[in-house]
Amino acid sequence: MTKVLVVDDSALMRRRIAGILTEAGFTVETAATGAQALASLPVFDPDVVTLDVTMPGMDGLTCLGRIMVEHPKPVVMVSALTGEGAEETLEALRLGAVEAVQKPGTGGLTAIADALVETVRAAATSRPRRTRGLRERLRLARARIAGEDFVTPADEVAAPAPPRQNSLGTVEGLVLVGVSTGGPGTLEEILPALPAGFAWPVLVAQHMPASFTGTLARRLDDICALRVVEAERAMPIEPGTVYIARGGADLQVARRGGRLIATPIPPVEGKPWHPNVDVLVESALRLLPAGRLVGVLLTGMGYDGAETMATLHRLGGRTIAESEESAVVFGMPQELIRRDGADLVLPSEKVAGQLLRWIGTDGTA
Numbered sequence: 001m002t003k004v005l006v007v008d009d010s011a012l013m014r015r016r017i018a019g020i021l022t023e024a025g026f027t028v029e030t031a032a033t034g035a036q037a038l039a040s041l042p043v044f045d046p047d048v049v050t051l052d053v054t055m056p057g058m059d060g061l062t063c064l065g066r067i068m069v070e071h072p073k074p075v076v077m078v079s080a081l082t083g084e085g086a087e088e089t090l091e092a093l094r095l096g097a098v099e100a101v102q103k104p105g106t107g108g109l110t111a112i113a114d115a116l117v118e119t120v121r122a123a124a125t126s127r128p129r130r131t132r133g134l135r136e137r138l139r140l141a142r143a144r145i146a147g148e149d150f151v152t153p154a155d156e157v158a159a160p161a162p163p164r165q166n167s168l169g170t171v172e173g174l175v176l177v178g179v180s181t182g183g184p185g186t187l188e189e190i191l192p193a194l195p196a197g198f199a200w201p202v203l204v205a206q207h208m209p210a211s212f213t214g215t216l217a218r219r220l221d222d223i224c225a226l227r228v229v230e231a232e233r234a235m236p237i238e239p240g241t242v243y244i245a246r247g248g249a250d251l252q253v254a255r256r257g258g259r260l261i262a263t264p265i266p267p268v269e270g271k272p273w274h275p276n277v278d279v280l281v282e283s284a285l286r287l288l289p290a291g292r293l294v295g296v297l298l299t300g301m302g303y304d305g306a307e308t309m310a311t312l313h314r315l316g317g318r319t320i321a322e323s324e325e326s327a328v329v330f331g332m333p334q335e336l337i338r339r340d341g342a343d344l345v346l347p348s349e350k351v352a353g354q355l356l357r358w359i360g361t362d363g364t365a
Contacts, residue, residue, distance in 0.1 A: 001026070002025075002026050002027070002047045002048065002120075002124045003026070003029075003045070003046045003047050003048075004027070004028050004029075004047065004048045004049070004050060004120055005028075005030070005031060005040055005041070005044055005046035005048075006018050006021070006028055006029070006030045006050050007030070007034065007036075007049060007050065007063065008030075008032070008055070009052060009056060010052075011032070013052070013103065013104075014030045016104050017050060017078065017116070018030055020113045020117065021116070021117065026120065029044050033055065033057055034055060034058030034059070034060075034062060034063035034066070035058055037051070037063060038066055041067065041070075041073070042071060046073060047073070047124045048073065048075075048076060048123045048124050049067060049074070049076070050075075050076045050078050050101075050120065051063060051075050051077055051092075051097070052078055052079075053080075053088045053089050053092065053100075054079075054088065059088075060077065060088060060092060061088060061091060061092060061095065064077075064092050064095055064096065065095065068096045072128045074123040074124065074126045074127075074128055075096070076097065076100070076101060076116075076119055076123050077089050077093070077097045077100040077101075078103055078116075079100055079101075079103060080102070080103055086209075086211040086212055086215065087215060090212050090216060093183075093184040094185055094188065096128055098119075098122075098123045098126050098128070099119050099122070099181045099182075100212075101115055101116050101119050102209070118301070119181075119301075122329050122331070123181075123329075125329065126181065126328050126329045127327075172288065173200045173288070173293065174201055174202075174203060174237070174253065174260075174284055174288065174292070174293055174294070175200050175202040175293075175294045175296065175355060175359070176203050176205075176280055176281050176284055176293060176294070176309075177204040177296045177298065178204075178205050178277030178280070178295070178296070178297050178300070178309070178332065179205070179206050179207070179297075179299060179300055179332075180206070180207035180273065180298075180299065180300025180302065180329070180331075181299060181301050181329040181331075182298075182299040182300070182328025183207070183208070183298065183299060184216060185328075186298050186299050186326075186328070186348050187206070187298075188219075189348050190298075190348060190351045190352050191220055191224050191226065191228070191242055191352075192220075192223045193352035193353070194224070194355065194356070195225055195361060196226060196240060197240070197361035198226060198239075198355075198356070198359065199239055199360060199361055200239065200294070201237045201238060201239055201241050201242070201243065201260075202226070202241075202242040202243070203231075203237070203242075203243045203245070204242060204243065204244050204245060205250075205275040205277045206245065206247075206275065207273045207274065207275065207304070208275070209247045209248055210246060210247035210248035210249070211247065212247050213230050213244050213275075214230045214246075216230075216244060217229055217230040217244040220242065224242065226241060227242070229243060229244070230243075230244050230246055231243045231244065231246055231262045231264055232246045232264065234262070234263045234264070235261065236259050237253070237259075237261060237262050243262045245275035245280065246275065247274075247275065248274055248275075249264045249265060249266060249267060249274065249275060250265050250266070250267055250268050250275050250280070251263070251264055251275050251279070251280050252264075252265055252283040253280070253283045253286075253287055253288075254287075255287055260287065265279075272304075273302060273304045277297070277304045277309075278304060278308045281293075281305060281309055282308055285308070285315070289316070290312050290315035291316045291317060293312055293317045294320070294355065294359065295308075295313070295319040296319070296320045296322075296351060296355075297319070297320070297321050297322065297332050297333045297336045297342075298322045298327070298333065298348065298351075299322055299326075299328045299329055299330070299332070299333070299348075300329055300331055300332040301329045301331040302331050302332060302335075303331065303332060303335040305332060305336070306336040306339055306341065307339065309336050309341055309342075310336060310340070310341025313341040313342070313343060318343050318358060319342050319343050320342065320343065320344050320345075320346055320354060321334075321336045321337050321342035321344070321345050321346075322345075322346065322347070322348055323345045323346055325347050326348040326349065327348075333345070
């Protein structure tokens, strides 16, 4: 039976989360502080830890860092997903947490409870991402949240990024990326490795609440040679740019006046995940030949994007599925592989290099 350690300074929240997970069949123990959690880890040896983001004394980021260094376990952050809590939660995802879920309040408890149970089950099968320079990243994370100047540590970037440029490609094409659980760290590994002259725009559907995607886009923009923006409104799709779909919505490719446009739309009914990968890929296939599209399906639970990227593959487009060795959760890429829809199965660190080999900087893919 899956064992879960619930860490929260609120007695009410500990009871509420523990009750939800116990009813779902998990064996649960609780801890009121980060120190109690660290003491419990080697004794209880949980399969998953749920960790409050904001706690007095040892805060959630510090506790997460200690867990990942001393007793690596899949960690699910539990957050209000608003304001400073959202900022800290995104930092936790960068530092190795598997996923984040909303705190179960008094309203809408059933939907939140279902999401919590589903996330903990997926986390139990995940592998914690090994994060280089974790202690230094933790220090910088706190500095950024406190509003201090941020400087990327040397171990994050192999060489200075070249000056940005919008090198107009000679061929119209798009890279479509779908990602969920474990996504922020995976995107930070792939996107900074693409040079400023990369010819095709990149559109990313990352399953994430609306309060996260703007912060994620700004963070990626800081460390990428390409420009990274949140697609919070309709905007022209241009080379040299990465478009992060706005959280809680879906993203479509449209055409206006002969130009491709990234257009956020309300969540499509019947789709369980948002921003939805299938919606993004379907819209691109309506406007461009499959040969002008590259699909990349990365870590995440579920099957979003698998069917449409398999269709893209059958129609002559090219696709990459992240391999099990690097995926935090192998669900989404595994579903693409099962559908015989992947041209290549690659670990995340090799994805950018393959995109460069296929597309290059002149768009003559």
